[in-house]
Amino acid sequence: MSAVLQSLVNQPYKHGFVTEIESDVAPKGLNEDIIKLISTKKGEPAWMLDFRLKAYHQWLKMDEPKWPNVRYPKIDFQAISYYAAPKPKKKLNSMDEVDPELLRTFEKLGVPMHERAALAGVAVDVIFDSVSVATTYKQKLAEVGIIFCSISEAVQMHPELVRQYLGTVVPVGDNYYAALNSAVFTDGTFCFIPKGVQCPMDLSTYFRINTEESGQFERTLIVAEEGASVSYLEGCTAPKFDTNQLHAAVVELVALDNADIKYSTVQNWYAGDENGLGGIYNFVTKRGLAKGANSRISWTQVETGSAITWKYPSCILQGDNSVGEFYSVAVTNNYQQADTGTKMIHIGKNTRSTIVSKGISSGHSNNSYRGLVRIAPTAAGARNYSQCDSMLIGDKCGAHTFPYIQVRNQEAKVEHEASTSKIGEDQLFYFAQRGIGSEEAVSMIINGFCKDVFQQLPMEFAVEATKLLGFKLEGSVG
Amino acid sequence: MIRDGSRILLEVRGLRAVVNGIEILKGIDLTVRSGEVHAIMGTNGSGKSTFAKVLAGHSAYQVTGGSVLFEGRDLFDLSPEERARAGVFLAFQYPIEIPGVANSHFLRLAYNTVQAQRGQEELDPLEFEDFVRDKMKLLEMNPDFLDRGVNEGFSGGEKKRNEILQMALLEPLLAILDETDSGLDIDALRIVTNGVNKLSTADNAIILVTHYQRMLNYIVPDFVHVMRAGRIIKTGGKELALDLETRGYDWVGAERPVTAGA
Numbered sequence: 030m031s032a033v034l035q036s037l038v039n040q041p042y043k044h045g046f047v048t049e050i051e052s053d054v055a056p057k058g059l060n061e062d063i064i065k066l067i068s069t070k071k072g073e074p075a076w077m078l079d080f081r082l083k084a085y086h087q088w089l090k091m092d093e094p095k096w097p098n099v100r101y102p103k104i105d106f107q108a109i110s111y112y113a114a115p116k117p118k119k120k121l122n123s124m125d126e127v128d129p130e131l132l133r134t135f136e137k138l139g140v141p142m143h144e145r146a147a148l149a150g151v152a153v154d155v156i157f158d159s160v161s162v163a164t165t166y167k168q169k170l171a172e173v174g175i176i177f178c179s180i181s182e183a184v185q186m187h188p189e190l191v192r193q194y195l196g197t198v199v200p201v202g203d204n205y206y207a208a209l210n211s212a213v214f215t216d217g218t219f220c221f222i223p224k225g226v227q228c229p230m231d232l233s234t235y236f237r238i239n240t241e242e243s244g245q246f247e248r249t250l251i252v253a254e255e256g257a258s259v260s261y262l263e264g265c266t267a268p269k270f271d272t273n274q275l276h277a278a279v280v281e282l283v284a285l286d287n288a289d290i291k292y293s294t295v296q297n298w299y300a301g302d303e304n305g306l307g308g309i310y311n312f313v314t315k316r317g318l319a320k321g322a323n324s325r326i327s328w329t330q331v332e333t334g335s336a337i338t339w340k341y342p343s344c345i346l347q348g349d350n351s352v353g354e355f356y357s358v359a360v361t362n363n364y365q366q367a368d369t370g371t372k373m374i375h376i377g378k379n380t381r382s383t384i385v386s387k388g389i390s391s392g393h394s395n396n397s398y399r400g401l402v403r404i405a406p407t408a409a410g411a412r413n414y415s416q417c418d419s420m421l422i423g424d425k426c427g428a429h430t431f432p433y434i435q436v437r438n439q440e441a442k443v444e445h446e447a448s449t450s451k452i453g454e455d456q457l458f459y460f461a462q463r464g465i466g467s468e469e470a471v472s473m474i475i476n477g478f479c480k481d482v483f484q485q486l487p488m489e490f491a492v493e494a495t496k497l498l499g500f501k502l503e504g505s506v507g
Numbered sequence: 508m509i510r511d512g513s514r515i516l517l518e519v520r521g522l523r524a525v526v527n528g529i530e531i532l533k534g535i536d537l538t539v540r541s542g543e544v545h546a547i548m549g550t551n552g553s554g555k556s557t558f559a560k561v562l563a564g565h566s567a568y569q570v571t572g573g574s575v576l577f578e579g580r581d582l583f584d585l586s587p588e589e590r591a592r593a594g595v596f597l598a599f600q601y602p603i604e605i606p607g608v609a610n611s612h613f614l615r616l617a618y619n620t621v622q623a624q625r626g627q628e629e630l631d632p633l634e635f636e637d638f639v640r641d642k643m644k645l646l647e648m649n650p651d652f653l654d655r656g657v658n659e660g661f662s663g664g665e666k667k668r669n670e671i672l673q674m675a676l677l678e679p680l681l682a683i684l685d686e687t688d689s690g691l692d693i694d695a696l697r698i699v700t701n702g703v704n705k706l707s708t709a710d711n712a713i714i715l716v717t718h719y720q721r722m723l724n725y726i727v728p729d730f731v732h733v734m735r736a737g738r739i740i741k742t743g744g745k746e747l748a749l750d751l752e753t754r755g756y757d758w759v760g761a762e763r764p765v766t767a768g769a
Binding site: 462 | 603677
């Protein structure tokens with residue numbers, strides 16, 4: 030393969046640094062005592078501990094999924110520390126009281142959050158090693174009745190809401206990693222948009238894994254009541270480490286009648302070095318329940334990081350006329366492995382779903398799309414359109430597509446299109462012959478390839494995503 | 508048309524090149540002066556398109572011998588993009604499709620890159636829109652082409668027009684048209700060749716690589732070269748193309764190879 034293709038992919042990780050903050054780390058290993066410790070540390074009510082223990086006992090009986098098209102050494106779950114929190118020096122009342130070291134980290138990441146929040150009108154609920162340290166714009170949101178806080182805080186302040194919805198979309202025993210998360214999650218985000226309220230701004234959370242060898246188990250719950258709407262942005266970066274880190278998050282979305290939830294992710298965690306050493310194991314369960322009639326759940330993801338990605342943001346289209354969308358760009362490089370896609374479960378009448386997946390593989394990486402479209406017997410008039418495109422850069426990478434289509438209603442209409450293309454010498458030569466260098470050419474080809482997904486992202490994220498792909502693939506062509 | 512005061516743009520001497528270990532070009536000699544139109548003809552596999560790609564710098568071909576001077580400079584010292592910026596243009600036989608990239612964006616980037624190289628003004632999207640629309644009239648192209656993906660879903664004829672549109676924008680010193688006539692119906696051929704003729708000046712030169720004589724009814728060459736097995740085996744005026752049309756290529760080989768050049 031040509032040298033430009035090689036060098037474009039081999040851009041060093043830009044966010045590789047560790048912030049020195051005293052951490053309160055639990056002893057390694059997982060057992061009932063650790064779960065009780067987590068629950069006690071967080072001052073949780075009994076029902077929350079019961080939820081965790083129920084999940085833990087289910088998890089003990091389960092096996093790790095073997096079906097994904099990824100390879101990695103067996104994870105020692107007893108070698109992981111399940112709780113790490115920055116030691117609270119005192120209660121924080123404003124941004125000025127936040128650890129300056131922490132603020133510098135945000136600066137390095139390019140997230141000057143107070144400014145960014147103010148200028149962009151984005152409320153940033155910052156999660157730093159599992160515990161929220163600052164929340165902005167909460168007041169403004171509270172005025173319209175929106176609750177936007179850490180899930181720990183929600184358990185304390187709004188227990189009835191959390192209890193009503195937590196685990197209803199992703200049950201505690203849903204899958205191996207969801208069960209683990211349900212047992213040990215330390216923090217995450219809770220968002221509640223009451224009836225008839227259109228959230229006045231995009232809600233955004235920056236996640237960041239910090240303590241080495243501390244598993245990260247976020248839990249996110251977003252509920253939009255009748256006629257409510259919200260756009261939620263999740264952006265991720267992680268510092269560079271040589272040991273693998275497990276990340277098993279659970280995200281649950283619930284949309285009632287006429288509600289609309291748009292969830293956008295840019296994921297750029299440490300992917301390991303050019304020899305495949307290190308990097309995050311990203312085993313995530315994301316699912317939305319379009320519970321009410323005419324509700325809509327839309328997932329947009331740009332996945333560029335992590336050594337291994339196992340992730341299928343899904344929609345259960347229960348309400349009549351409900352809509353599910355999945356727009357995805359997944360980029361793998363070096364020895365990264367991604368097995369990602371979606372599930373669209375049509376239950377209600379006239380439910381519609383759209384799947385647009387763009388996979389880009391380079392280096393020695395493997396990129397798989399895995400998607401399920403299921404039309405239940407009740408889903409008269411259901412429609413699905415799926416488009417899965419793969420692009421290969423170089424000749425040592427792999428692209429795979431595993432579509433599962435199960436139609437149990439004869440009136441349903443399901444379409445699936447797939448394509449595979451390759452950035453090769455002929456494409457680059459065409460650009461070169463017009464005076465355009467290979468890096469710019471690759472960037473243009475990739476952005477053109479991903480256009481259908483990028484245009485679904487909120488403006489700010491779209492710019493970030495375009496740049497990210499530039500870094501990510503810089504030097505991979507040549 | 509050959510004019511007084513012309514200068515040598517391209518000087519090819521003993522050019523040899525291989526692809527995948529097989530020698531395709533086995534010693535080509537050719538001199539091209541400003542104001543000239545050269546036609547390179549020959550059967551499939553004679554090396555015509557390879558010659559075009561080697562001049563433009565396609566990485567699949569390795570030059571194993573000989574020299575090429577462009578405006579007195581060693582062409583092989585320049586990367587493909589540097590050659591393009593210096594004024595070497597190749598109209599592709601099979602232009603690639605770039606889905607999702609608006610043609611207008613691609614054309615403007617190419618135009619501004621070459622303008623920057625020449626120390627001339629770059630155009631913003633609005634200025635470029637006016638500029639390119641004007642050029643498109645030359646090729647009777649619908650403005651819709653600007654909003655579509657580069658060559659995406661274009662017919663064969665539309666792709667070729669888009670190639671010549673790029674030639675019109677970039678104003679190269681040396682334009683090499685690789686089988687631009689293939690896949691064109693008679694109306695499209697007339698439009699495309701008419702466009703090329705309008706772009707031909709006393710300062711630039713054109714090399715037409717073609718299989719058939721029919722394009723030469725529209726673009727009249729000053730020289731016709733016949734290639735076979737990686738060499739130019741015969742050079743003549745425009746009448747040679749007519750001979751080839753009536754007699755085929757076989758008889759040429761029966762004669763003694765000649766050294767090509769003007």
